[in-house]
Amino acid sequence: MQVQTVPTQPIEGQLPGTSGLRKKVTVFQVSGYLENFVQSVFDALPGVAGSTLVLGGDGRFFNDVAIQTILRMAAANGVAKVLVGRGGILSTPALSDLIRQRGAFGGLVLSASHNPGGPDGDFGIKYNIGNGGPAPEKLTGAIHQRTLAIDRYLTIAGADIDLGRLGATTLGAMQVEIIDPVDSYARLMQRLFDFDRIRALLARPGFRICFDAMHAVTGPYAHAILEAQLGAPAGSVINGVPLPDFGGGHPDPNPTYADELISRMFGADATDFGAASDGDGDRNMIVGRKFIVTPSDSLAVLAANATLVPGYAAGLKGVARSMPTSGAVDRVAEVLGIPCYETPTGWKFFGNLLDAGMCTLCGEESAGTGSDHVREKDGLWAVLFWLNILAVRGASVEQIVREHWRRYGRNIYSRHDYEGVDAAVAQQIVADLRAALPTLPGRVVAGLTIRRADDFGYTDPVDGSVSRGQGLRVFFDDGSRIVLRLSGTGTEGATLRLYLERFEPDAARHGIDTQAALQPLLDAAEILSGLRARSGRDRPTVIT
Numbered sequence: 052m053q054v055q056t057v058p059t060q061p062i063e064g065q066l067p068g069t070s071g072l073r074k075k076v077t078v079f080q081v082s083g084y085l086e087n088f089v090q091s092v093f094d095a096l097p098g099v100a101g102s103t104l105v106l107g108g109d110g111r112f113f114n115d116v117a118i119q120t121i122l123r124m125a126a127a128n129g130v131a132k133v134l135v136g137r138g139g140i141l142s143t144p145a146l147s148d149l150i151r152q153r154g155a156f157g158g159l160v161l162s163a164s165h166n167p168g169g170p171d172g173d174f175g176i177k178y179n180i181g182n183g184g185p186a187p188e189k190l191t192g193a194i195h196q197r198t199l200a201i202d203r204y205l206t207i208a209g210a211d212i213d214l215g216r217l218g219a220t221t222l223g224a225m226q227v228e229i230i231d232p233v234d235s236y237a238r239l240m241q242r243l244f245d246f247d248r249i250r251a252l253l254a255r256p257g258f259r260i261c262f263d264a265m266h267a268v269t270g271p272y273a274h275a276i277l278e279a280q281l282g283a284p285a286g287s288v289i290n291g292v293p294l295p296d297f298g299g300g301h302p303d304p305n306p307t308y309a310d311e312l313i314s315r316m317f318g319a320d321a322t323d324f325g326a327a328s329d330g331d332g333d334r335n336m337i338v339g340r341k342f343i344v345t346p347s348d349s350l351a352v353l354a355a356n357a358t359l360v361p362g363y364a365a366g367l368k369g370v371a372r373s374m375p376t377s378g379a380v381d382r383v384a385e386v387l388g389i390p391c392y393e394t395p396t397g398w399k400f401f402g403n404l405l406d407a408g409m410c411t412l413c414g415e416e417s418a419g420t421g422s423d424h425v426r427e428k429d430g431l432w433a434v435l436f437w438l439n440i441l442a443v444r445g446a447s448v449e450q451i452v453r454e455h456w457r458r459y460g461r462n463i464y465s466r467h468d469y470e471g472v473d474a475a476v477a478q479q480i481v482a483d484l485r486a487a488l489p490t491l492p493g494r495v496v497a498g499l500t501i502r503r504a505d506d507f508g509y510t511d512p513v514d515g516s517v518s519r520g521q522g523l524r525v526f527f528d529d530g531s532r533i534v535l536r537l538s539g540t541g542t543e544g545a546t547l548r549l550y551l552e553r554f555e556p557d558a559a560r561h562g563i564d565t566q567a568a569l570q571p572l573l574d575a576a577e578i579l580s581g582l583r584a585r586s587g588r589d590r591p592t593v594i595t
């Protein structure tokens with residue numbers, strides 16, 4: 052089949068953010084938009100010709116169209132073989148696993164993660180490298196540079212591949228293998244967790260679980276693993292059929308957007324364990340009966356209980372968390388005598404630490420937890436980890452978290468998101484606070500004395516690469532802190548994230564209402580940044 056060289060010109064704004072390139076579907080539908088980016092990825096990757104790639108996405112609107120376009124371009128660029136999940140479906144962690152299991156050169160993840168889908172929703176694309184993880188900043192930078200100079204892309208003519216039929220086929224000289232999206236991932240989970248014990252837990256009279264797949268990619272995985280393999284009764288998985296528009300919902304597993312699960316878990320029909328995952332299956336929310344587990348606490352609980360789980364029975368080499376994530380896991384690491392690393396937001400920063408064997412578990416406050424089993428965060432993995440702990444300990448979710456607080460103290464924590472703020476206003480708010488940082492130490496705001504303030508920078512301990520400007524931090528005398536940063540994943544205006552954290556060692560005060568406990572920090576943040584006044588918002592869009 053003949054390779055066609057199609058002339059094109061650079062399109063502005065193809066800069067991959069925290070987790071790949073995310074834009075409105077309508078932007079991706081502009082002729083040449085997807086093609087320019089994909090060609091820039093191929094151009095930035097010496098060695099892609101002759102290689103094997105993995106391709107799949109979360110099933111959102113435009114997933115199928117994009118897959119056919121990418122397959123034709125991969126064939127034209129000399130890729131030897133592409134593994135594609137049946138129906139174009141692969142969760143982000145499953146794709147990461149496949150790259151690793153099959154020794155692939157890399158992979159393309161099609162998703163805008165937790166952002167809404169559908170014709171008016173968002174689409175996204177991300178390149179993952181041979182370790183299974185998101186491309187490091189050096190590579191995303193090279194891809195972006197290439198988008199600025201691109202003048203042609205390569206494709207071939209050819210009929211669409213039938214993505215529904217398992218097995219091998221060819222496109223030009225390239226092999227295409229349509230694989231079951233769940234198989235390899237389910238086997239990996241079986242190696243890590245005690246399926247017999249979880250099966251026994253789920254068979255206990257009266258014990259019930261509810262997993263909300265939010266009409267996103269984890270539906271098929273949860274049906275296969277939780278129901279078919281572990282014996283949870285049919286109906287334990289809700290919203291389990293992936294839909295191109297996620298049923299009109301916002302597939303972000305937080306108390307605001309996963310309201311169906313939350314109202315169940317706080318209602319008369321509450322199950323013993325509840326969980327939800329996001330669009331591409333890499334996030335998780337864990338909920339007990341009338342009890343929400345803060346993601347930062349979840350990471351700490353997993354770390355503290357890891358040796359109860361077969362895959363981690365030998366102990367942890369270390370743990371890592373993103374900077375805005377609470378310090379709860381740091382306290383566990385201290386007790387365990389293992390290192391704890393603090394990285395910028397985004398999973399790509401964990402890759403080097405995991406590859407170097409410096410840490411085993413990592414997590415973010417945004418409902419992402421994962422380990423060295425893949426190089427992405429992994430929603431269903433976290434659910435199985437919790438179920439394995441519940442099965443061994445025989446305690447409830449709430450009991451486990453409360454006992455954890457008694458032992459380690461409680462990092463009272465909340466994230467306030469201001470979504471869809473005017474971009475120029477948001478940038479100015481951050482710029483002004485950044486400029487004021489040096490003047491802050493010693494100042495008293497809302498009754499709190501500022502000890503130190505900075506803009507977080509990170510030097511990768513493995514390759515020495517430096518990332519600056521990763522979030523403004525203000526630390527107070529009592530050990531509490533606020534963090535302010537601009538989201539790198541939004542597609543409408545700008546999203547400002549404000550993170551509030553205070554440590555409470557006194558167990559008698561652990562029942563305190565989170566927002567009330569953090570009010571002085573919220574007041575301080577407003578005094579320092581004018582966030583609400585200047586953005587014209589009287590409250591955040593989402594509180595987690």
Ligand code: VG1
Binds near residue numbers: 069329415419
């Ligand atoms: C958000 C989260 C961050 C996460 C990223 C990707 O980024 O805060 O912790 O890594 O989404 O998650 P930001 O820049 O909007 O704060 V997802 O599930 O893409 O893959």
Ligand code: CO
Binds near residue numbers: 165329330331332334
């Ligand atoms: Co995600």
